[in-house]
Amino acid sequence: MYRIGELADLCEVKADTLRFYEKHGLLAPSSRTDSGYRVYTDADAARLRFILRAKAVGFTLSEISELLSIDLDKSNWACADVKGMVDLKLAQVQAKIAELLHFQTSLQSLSNACCGGPRSAEHCSILEALESSTERVRFEHDHGPGSHSEHAHIAATADKSGD
Template identity: 55%
Template structure:
C-alpha cells in the first residue's frame, strides 16, 4: 500500500510515518517507479508495535532497541526487554517526583498570595521568587 493508505490504516498522518522513517524506525519495502513508498502487512505490524511502545512512554531510541530485539527475538533474552522497561519506569517515577515537587512549590506560592487587584509591587509570589533560592 502507498503512504496515504498506510497512514489511514494506522490512524496517523503521513508526516508521522515520514518522521519514523527519518529516525530509522520504519523503512518502506520499496518505491514505485514514480517514487511512492510501498508498505506491506509486515510494516503495518511494525508500526502498531512502534505506536504502542510510544503510547507507554518509550523514546525513539528505546523503541529502536525494542524493535531490534523484537525483529531478532531468538538472539536476545527477556531480561534485556525487562531492563529497558524498568529503566523507563524509574525515569518516569523520577519525573513524577519532580512534578509533585513543582506542584507543592506552586501551591505554596499561590496560597500565600492575596490575588487581589492591587499593584504587584508587594506581590508575595514575586517577592518569594526574588528572595528565596529554594522554597521547597
C-alpha cells in the same frame, strides 16, 4: 501492499508521521513503485503498530529503535534485557511524577501565599519568594493597613537541586 496514505489511514496517523519514522530509521517502505510511491507490506504495518504502541507508553525514538532491534533478533536477547528497559523507563516516569508533584506543591504554596488582590505588585509575596535564593515559602499573616492578607517569607532552606 499499502501506499503511504493507505498505511497512515489504517494506523490512524498522518503520512507525515510515517515519513518522520522513516527519516529516523524506524520504518522503511518495503519498496517503491516505478513512479516513486512508497509501498508498505503487512509486516511494515505490524512494525508501525509496534512503534505506535511503544510511543504510547512513553518510549523515546531511540528506545523504540533499540526495542525494534531486539524484536528482530529475539533469539540473541533475554527477556530480562527487555524487562530492564521497561523497568528503567518506569523509574524515569516515577521520577518525573515526583518532580511534577514537587512543582505542584511549590506552585500551590506560592499561590496560597498571595492575596491575589488588585493592589500594586510592589510587595507581592510570589515575586518576593521567586527573588529569594531559597526554596521554601513560609506564611506570615499581616492584616495591617495597605498590606496583603498573607505575605510569604522564605525559610532558610536553600535549593540544592541546582536546577
